[in-house]
Amino acid sequence: xxxxxxxxxxxxxxxxxxxxxxxxxxxxxxxxxxxxxxxxxxxxxxxxxxxxxxxxxxxxxxxxxxxxxxxxxxxxxxxxxxxxxxxxxxxxxxxxxxxxxxxxxxxxxxxxxxxxxxxxxxxxxxxxxxxxxxxxxxxxxxxxxxxxxxxxxxxxxxxxxxxxxxxxxxxxxxxxxxxxxxxxxxxxxxxxxxxxxxxxxxxxxxxxxxxxxxxxxxxxxxxxxxxxxxxxxxxxxxxxxxxxxxxxxxxxxxxxxxxxxxxxxxxxxxxxxxxxxxxxxxxxxxxxxxxxxxxxxxxxxxxxxxxxxxxxxxxxxxxxxx
Ligand SMILES: Cc1cc2nc3c(=O)[nH]c(=O)nc-3n(C[C@H](O)[C@H](O)[C@H](O)COP(=O)(O)OP(=O)(O)OC[C@H]3O[C@@H](n4cnc5c(N)ncnc54)[C@H](O)[C@@H]3O)c2cc1C
Numbered sequence: 071x072x073x074x075x076x077x078x079x080x081x082x083x084x085x086x087x088x089x090x091x092x093x094x095x096x097x098x099x100x101x102x103x104x105x106x107x108x109x110x111x112x113x114x115x116x117x118x119x120x121x122x123x124x125x126x127x128x129x130x131x132x133x134x135x136x137x138x139x140x141x142x143x144x145x146x147x148x149x150x151x152x153x154x155x156x157x158x159x160x161x162x163x164x165x166x167x168x169x170x171x172x173x174x175x176x177x178x179x180x181x182x183x184x185x186x187x188x189x190x191x192x193x194x195x196x197x198x199x200x201x202x203x204x205x206x207x208x209x210x211x212x213x214x215x216x217x218x219x220x221x222x223x224x225x226x227x228x229x230x231x232x233x234x235x236x237x238x239x240x241x242x243x244x245x246x247x248x249x250x251x252x253x254x255x256x257x258x259x260x261x262x263x264x265x266x267x268x269x270x271x272x273x274x275x276x277x278x279x280x281x282x283x284x285x286x287x288x289x290x291x292x293x294x295x296x297x298x299x300x301x302x303x304x305x306x307x308x309x310x311x312x313x314x315x316x317x318x319x320x321x322x323x324x325x326x327x328x329x330x331x332x333x334x335x336x337x338x339x340x341x342x343x344x345x346x347x348x349x350x351x352x353x354x355x356x357x358x359x360x361x362x363x364x365x366x367x368x369x370x371x372x373x374x375x376x377x378x379x380x381x382x383x384x385x386x387x388x389x390x391x392x
Contacts, residue, residue: 075118075151083146089114089125090141100154101204103195104388105142109206110250111195112141119150160197160247161186165240166217171305174224175271176235177210179217180244188213190255190278191357193385194248196220198233205230208275208359208385209249212282221274221305225389251275253357253385255283261290265356265377267344267368269297272360273306275385279357284317292317293348297325297340297364301332323347341367345375352376355383362386 074081074089076098083092090102090112103111107128116137125144126134138155163186167179188194190212197204211219225231238244253275255264264283266276273296280294298304301324310322311334323343324335331337336347341364345351356377358368365386372382 072119072146073149074146075149076153086145088142089144089146089150089152093141099202100141101195101197101202102142103204103206103390105390106388107140107143108386108388109193109195110140111204111206113138113155114141114144115139115153115155117151117153119146119148121150122147159185160245162243162245163218165238165242165244168238168240171221172302174303175305176222176224178220178222178234178238178244179211180220182216182218186218186249188218188249190282191253191275191359191385192249192251193275194218194220194246195250196230196234197245197247198230199245203229203233205390206250206387208251208271208278208387210274210277212278212285214285219274219278221271221277223271251385253279253359253383255279255286255288255357257286259290259355260286260288263291263293263354264288265293265295265344265348265351265354265372267295267297267340267356267358268360269340269364270303270360272296272358272365272385272387275359276357277306277310280313280320284313284320289319292320293323293344294321295323295325295340295344295347297327297343299327300329301326304332307332340364341371344368345371348375350376355381358382358384360385360387362388 072083081096103109121139125139161183163180163183169177171177193206193208207220224235314320314322324332325340354377356372358365365384
């Protein structure tokens, strides 16, 4: 049974138990969110001992080489001493605006804390100060904006999203750390076609990536497919149509699974629609965000339609197990 030393105390880790679960069992709560290796909230550093390679999946090479690993993926195989990663400082920002985008999605605008920089499409980890509950939310703004923007969906009985919907008010101070994530637009190859696809608040990072690409002069075609179960679940329709009118290279397709699609939209499964409309995706740079099964389905279909795996960037919104 490996021993984990943290802040001067020793804890035993049971066989097949993750380091995150083991410490929680002893009453030590490390920051965490998705617990599936996606959000990087539980990044931890090995001060002594070596984490298993499987605990460094998704950790940048440069950080892995310094002993950083994900506590939620780490099943220790030897004694370790660990410390909290200080790769990202904690920021505090004032809530400038809170507005419903549809019945179940709220837009938050925050001021930009001094020293905070990001790429459009990355995400931050929002912290509820009263109990340190932490959840990841994608940035829908672009660095040129004078605010940070988040789109948050109300999840039934969701602890963070209900708090965001029902309790926080304009003027409140909110804490977060980050940014994280590598689902963002890189300048260069500005003629290459882009496919952006996702459902629900998966639009948040896609909207940021889209505006960033346009801002950086992307000249090749940009296709955005945004899906919801029905039209009422879509949002920013007018804004996206306005952008499509203003930029001939940008094409926006709202998609619904049930009922009539809005003008210019399509009815069907978002996983199939981009392939039906675009055919071959050879040469495309692909960005997929939101609901994990949809992202996984789109990733598979994009690859089968000819996109290269290294050109497929995705951010599945993995949720924290109850
Ligand atoms: C990288 C990343 C980026 C993200 N970006 C966004 C974003 O921009 N906007 C956004 O709204 N969310 C985003 N999420 C999801 C977000 O982090 C939370 O998981 C979500 O807001 C629910 O948190 P909660 O505390 O309200 O619910 P919890 O209290 O964690 O969950 C309550 C219950 O609902 C279940 N549940 C939670 N989420 C879902 C779901 N989507 N579908 C079905 N059941 C669910 C849980 O298993 C639990 O049983 C992102 C997640 C990741 C990993």
